């Protein structure tokens with residue numbers, strides 16, 4: 257049986273360190289400020305916002321949620337982002353994906369100031385990640401949270417075969433870059449990939465972010481693999497499940513993240529700690 261990587265416990269551990277950093281900023285009269293912009297009603301985004309608000313409140317960062325209508329125009333959304341770019345009480349801006357059809361994701365990522373881009377999807381920050389020059393660079397919270405799992409559970413990535421299933425801007429692509437920077441040999445798979453199962457069966461490290469409930473089964477996994485499940489899906493009973501069939505894969509993997517209480521809580525912890533980091537950067541620059 258695999259070791260279950262406990263996202264809730266690791267998140268609590270990191271939150272304690274974050275609380276100390278928040279206290280140190282408070283001593284200088286600074287409260288880290290985060291704005292989360294949610295357009296429409298994506299269900300996974302709603303879970304994220306709900307849990308994030310709870311943790312932000314507990315830790316004492318200033319957090320604003322902007323719920324905007326599904327029908328908002330790209331121009332109006334970008335105007336709102338620009339107002340927060342100018343607001344000195346805001347250190348971090350997160351725009352939740354996916355966005356509705358009338359809004360071009362690229363235009364939105366370009367509009368966020370690189371210094372406030374807490375999910376690291378502005379092209380300037382993504383470019384720095386790609387060339388492995390990440391000093392004072394925000395990096396997507398979900399992939400960073402996954403790197404914290406590897407550190408905590410002492411999983412060596414050097415020279416390992418890693419397969420990333422999914423190529424989104426917030427998960428797959430930045431995750432592949434982080435793994436590459438950590439000297440893993442990385443393959444990115446997506447909906448055009450042929451013989452996906454043959455590929456995943458070669459993976460020492462398998463990370464899945466596709467949004468299809470229980471898509472990866474035990475037969476798709478190498479014995480002893482480390483399996484990270486990013487999915488936030490619903491099964492036929494409406495229960496929250498991941499992209500990995502946990503019950504069967506748990507018997508074959510060496511390490512596995514559950515859903516819930518795996519990657520999800522780590523994304524939130526990383527979002528809050530990175531918001532604090534960005535407030536620290538801004539105070540270094542101004543003080």
Ligand SMILES: NC(=O)C1=CN([C@@H]2O[C@H](COP(=O)(O)OP(=O)(O)OC[C@H]3O[C@@H](n4cnc5c(N)ncnc54)[C@H](OP(=O)(O)O)[C@@H]3O)[C@@H](O)[C@H]2O)C=CC1
Nearest residue numbers: 300422423424427446447465466467486487488519520523
């Ligand atoms: N736990 C957390 O903190 C987070 C969870 N999520 C969840 O993770 C999942 C993925 O999110 P996100 O990355 O934003 O998703 P996107 O929908 O943006 O991307 C999905 C990716 O998966 C690929 N894909 C879809 N179906 C298949 C398939 N059958 N075989 C191979 N590849 C496939 C797509 O390929 P193509 O590019 O060809 O279309 C695409 O690259 C969702 O369930 C989301 O809710 C997301 C972010 C954070």
Ligand SMILES: Nc1nc(=O)c2c([nH]1)NC[C@@H]1CN(c3ccc(C(=O)N[C@@H](CCC(=O)O)C(=O)O)cc3)C=[N+]21
Nearest residue numbers: 300301303304307351352353375488516517520521523
């Ligand atoms: N720019 C952007 N960045 C994201 O990181 C991003 C996004 N957009 N859009 C939506 C998805 C989804 N997402 C989740 C994060 C945490 C939980 C989470 O807290 N999950 C708990 C659920 C517990 C419960 O049932 O409430 C867990 O897994 O234990 C869920 C979903 C981030 N996303």
Ligand SMILES: [Mg+2]
Nearest residue numbers: 517518519520
């Ligand atoms: Mg989870």
